[in-house]
Amino acid sequence: MVDISQRLKFSRYRLDRQAHIEVDYVKCRRCTHRACLTACPAQCYLAHAENGVLFNYEGCLECGTCYVICDLGALKWNYPKGGCGVNYRFA
Amino acid sequence: MNSNNFDVIVVGAGPAGITAALLLARKGLKVTLLERGEFPGSKNMFGGAVFGRVLHDIIPEYWTKAPFERFISRKMITMLAEDSAVSLDFHSAAFKKPPYNGFVVQRTSFDRWYAQEAVKAGAVLLTQTVADDIIREGSQVVGVMARRPQGELRAKVVIAADGAVSLLAKKAGLRREFTPNQFSLGVKEVVQLPAGALEERLGLTGDEGMSNEFLGRMGGGLHGGAFIYTNRDCLSLGVVAQAHSLKARKATIYDALDQFKRHPAVAPLLEGGRFLEYSAHLIPEAGINMVPQLFTGGMMVAGDAAGLVLAGGVFLEGVNFAIAAGKAAAETAIQAFEKGSFDQAAMAEYEVRLKESFVLQDIDRFKTAIPMLLNERLYEVYPSFVCRTLENWFMVDGTGHPKLAGMVKRLLGEDMGLWQMTKDGYQFGRAMLW
Numbered sequence: 001m002v003d004i005s006q007r008l009k010f011s012r013y014r015l016d017r018q019a020h021i022e023v024d025y026v027k028c029r030r031c032t033h034r035a036c037l038t039a040c041p042a043q044c045y046l047a048h049a050e051n052g053v054l055f056n057y058e059g060c061l062e063c064g065t066c067y068v069i070c071d072l073g074a075l076k077w078n079y080p081k082g083g084c085g086v087n088y089r090f091a
Numbered sequence: 092m093n094s095n096n097f098d099v100i101v102v103g104a105g106p107a108g109i110t111a112a113l114l115l116a117r118k119g120l121k122v123t124l125l126e127r128g129e130f131p132g133s134k135n136m137f138g139g140a141v142f143g144r145v146l147h148d149i150i151p152e153y154w155t156k157a158p159f160e161r162f163i164s165r166k167m168i169t170m171l172a173e174d175s176a177v178s179l180d181f182h183s184a185a186f187k188k189p190p191y192n193g194f195v196v197q198r199t200s201f202d203r204w205y206a207q208e209a210v211k212a213g214a215v216l217l218t219q220t221v222a223d224d225i226i227r228e229g230s231q232v233v234g235v236m237a238r239r240p241q242g243e244l245r246a247k248v249v250i251a252a253d254g255a256v257s258l259l260a261k262k263a264g265l266r267r268e269f270t271p272n273q274f275s276l277g278v279k280e281v282v283q284l285p286a287g288a289l290e291e292r293l294g295l296t297g298d299e300g301m302s303n304e305f306l307g308r309m310g311g312g313l314h315g316g317a318f319i320y321t322n323r324d325c326l327s328l329g330v331v332a333q334a335h336s337l338k339a340r341k342a343t344i345y346d347a348l349d350q351f352k353r354h355p356a357v358a359p360l361l362e363g364g365r366f367l368e369y370s371a372h373l374i375p376e377a378g379i380n381m382v383p384q385l386f387t388g389g390m391m392v393a394g395d396a397a398g399l400v401l402a403g404g405v406f407l408e409g410v411n412f413a414i415a416a417g418k419a420a421a422e423t424a425i426q427a428f429e430k431g432s433f434d435q436a437a438m439a440e441y442e443v444r445l446k447e448s449f450v451l452q453d454i455d456r457f458k459t460a461i462p463m464l465l466n467e468r469l470y471e472v473y474p475s476f477v478c479r480t481l482e483n484w485f486m487v488d489g490t491g492h493p494k495l496a497g498m499v500k501r502l503l504g505e506d507m508g509l510w511q512m513t514k515d516g517y518q519f520g521r522a523m524l525w
Contacts, residue, residue, distance in 0.1 A: 002345045007280075007369035014129070039337040041278045041344050041371040061371040062134065064256035065276050068269045068373065069338045078258070082238060083129050083219030090197045090281045090327075091136035091370045 004043045008059045015058060016084040021066070025051035027074035036066045061086055097123045097215075099424050100235055100246040102222045102259060104131035106141075106410045107394025108252030109205045110149065110417030111424075116212035118425050123215040123244065124206065125222050125237065132202030134254075136372040138277060139320030139327045140302055141201070142193045142411045149418065150208060152189065158204050159194040160322040161300025162187065165293070168405055169356070171307030171317070172478035176356040178303070187299065195300050195320045195327070197281075225249060225263050225390065231434065232263060232389035247433045248424045249390045252417065255373040257383075257396030265392055266383030271334040272465065273377040273398070275315055278344050279329035280352075281322070282364040289324055292360050304407065307474040310350030311342020314470040317351045319360070325367060326360065328352070331374065333465075344371075374409070376402040379458045385445065386438035391420045399450055402464060403457035404523050412450050419444035460522040468507070468515055476502065 028034075028051050036045040036053060042061045048054035062085055067077040079085070099115050101108045104126035112124040128134040140163060146153045154162070164187045169178040186192040210216050217237075226234040226243065234245035251259040255274070260266045284292075293301050305317040313332040320327045330348045337344065352361055374395075375381055381398040385391060393399070394413035401408040423441040427433050445451040463469060480502055484495060503512060 001343070002349050004345050004369070007345075007366065010366065010368055011370075033338065033341075035338040035341060038341045038343045039276070039334070041276060043345075063276060063371040064269075064373050065274075065334060065337070065371075067256065068274050068334050069271050077256075078223075079127055079221050082127050082221045085134070086370075087129055087133045088136060088199050088368065088370055090322075090325075090368050091132075091199055091279070 004041070005059060008042060011089070012087045013058065014084045014087065016081045018081075019055070019057040020078050020080040020085070021055065021057055021060065022076040023053070023055040024074045024076070025053070027072045028052045031072055031074070035069050039065050039069050041065065095241065095244050097121050097244065097246040098428065099123075099248045099250060100125065100244055101250045101252060102235060103252035103254055103394070103396070104128075104206045104216065105135055105202060105252060105254065105394055105413060106205070107396070107413035107417035107420075108250065109202065109209050110414045111250045111252065111393065111421040112214040113149065113205075113209035113212050114418060114421035115424060116209055116214040119213070120425070120428060121215075122213075123217055123246075124209060125220045125235070126206070126216065126218045127221040128218065130203055130218055131206035131216070132199040135198040135202050136277075136279065136370040137198060137409065138279065138318045138329060138407070139195045139322075140193045141196050142408055144190060145411050145414045145418070147190045149414070154189070154191060154194065156204070157196070158200040159196050161195050161295070161298050162191045163193040163195060163302050164299040165295070165301040167301065167303035169303055169305045170474040170477050171305045171354065171356070172475035174355055175478040175482055176305075176354070177478055177481055193302070195302070195322055197322065222253065222259060225259060230388050232387060235259070247389065248427060250417075250420045250424070251390065251392045251396050252394045252413070253396050255375050255395040257392065260383050260392045260396055263387060263390055265385075265387060265390075271338050273375060273381040274334045275331045275374045275376050276334055276337060276344055276371065277329055277331045277374055278348055278369065278371045279327055280348065280369050281325050281327050281367040282361055283325045283367050284361075285363045286324065288363065289321060289326065293321060295321065304405075305351075306469070308470045310347035312340045313337065313342050313344065313347050314467060319357070326364070328357070328361075333376075334373070374402070374407075375400050376464070378402060378454050378461055380461065382454070385442050386435070388435040388438065389433050391423065391438055391441045393417050393420045399454065401453050401457060403453070403460045404463060406457070412454075415448050415450045416445060419448060419450070457522070463518050463522040466515065466518060468511075472507065473515075
């Protein structure tokens with residue numbers, strides 16, 4: 001599997017202290033597909049023994065794929081604070 | 092007038108929002124353009140092409156001013172099988188001349204330049220500003236709540252151009268919950284090539300450029316396609332996958348991108364390349380099926396936020412649709428100020444204008460392409476079938492060449508029946524031909 005964190009190092013991030021997406025792991029435990037683990041293009045969702053998934057917001061590309069595919073309403077999805085998050089150089 | 096009061100608030104400095112702000116400012120209206128990124132373009136991502144005829148109407152001969160990489164003189168469409176590919180390779184002399192058909196641009200420089208044109212016209216650009224909600228008075232939208240101290244911004248008209256995942260359209264009650272079959276995810280890498288390699292490998296001179304859009308079953312069985320666009324001395328390449336197939340297949344788009352880069356038709360282009368950037372964005376692809384209610388009293392929705400993207404098989408256009416929608420929104424707002432009326436009836440003019448332009452006409456005309464794009468055989472069967480057929484037909488192995496029909500029938504039998512192909516052929520016809 002490709003380690004996407006190596007590629008994300010090439011982009012400049014300004015980190016918010018607070019996560020812009022909140023995950024309700026109580027709902028994640030009920031999830032049968034855990035598609036966010038593979039659908040997120042930035043590998044922000046990692047497998048977690050107890051909760052099923054563990055979300056790290058730091059590498060988020062703010063695309064919204066997790067929000068669109070989550071069918072349990074487990075995500076309180078939002079954009080990062082103004083000026084925070086990823087800053088592209090080209091895109 | 093209070094500094095937090097405007098005639099128009101535009102949310103999102105992408106092509107739709109910038110166009111609206113620019114045209115409103117030119118009319119002398121007090122307009123602010125909110126952008127959540129550090130600068131316009133810092134969050135924006137796309138494959139690579141701007142079809143700028145609509146921009147030429149707004150900024151004549153924009154290509155003499157805008158930062159572009161290359162104009163597209165060579166357009167390719169490729170069907171991709173596992174280790175073979177068949178392309179349509181179109182060269183056009185007309186595409187090399189003003190007003191040019193399309194340009195490859197990088198959004199961080201293009202959107203930044205375009206936003207400065209709006210600022211020069213008098214728009215107030217507020218960067219690093221997220222609009223969290225709309226403000227209502229009764230049924231009328233009268234402003235937005237920005238995520239910052241004294242964040243209450245008021246205006247007669249709000250134009251939401253806040254991107255594919257438009258939280259504002261949702262908060263205004265103009266759109267329902269998003270679903271996976273409305274979107275594709277696109278990821279892109281920018282790869283620096285050795286000096287002169289790009290021109291040499293693609294047969295380009297001067298500012299000539301190429302776009303190549305690939306259709307096929309992507310790695311891991313993802314349904315979608317891939318693309319390559321030429322920048323000045325680097326390539327933009329990426330993979331697009333339908334969100335529902337990402338969900339169903341449990342395959343990753345970055346593994347699919349890696350597989351695409353290793354394909355024998357692609358790998359030689361990237362030889363000696365140096366990785367520069369990885370980016371991702373959603374594409375609203377469900378056309379008319381996902382266009383929200385486009386307006387309400389005091390508010391209009393434009394660009395990706397309104398799902399105004401043409402996903403018509405061989406066409407995948409967004410920026411030109413965004414610019415045209417931003418223009419229609421601005422013209423509607425200008426007329427509303429002339430009449431002094433900003434209610435729902437005044438904003439309804441926006442939809443009329445979109446229906447009179449190519450924006451809703453093309454999206455409506457190609458709504459028949461949506462069933463085709465969701466047909467799994469478009470990815471699973473046909474590209475490899477076409478490649479295999481040609482491989483067999485062109486193979487000179489001492490057994491002689493059969494006529495095409497017999498061979499098609501034989502190869503087809505391995506995948507499916509003639510009846511299925513006829514039905515799919517009809518679906519393709521409805522989508523693209525008539």
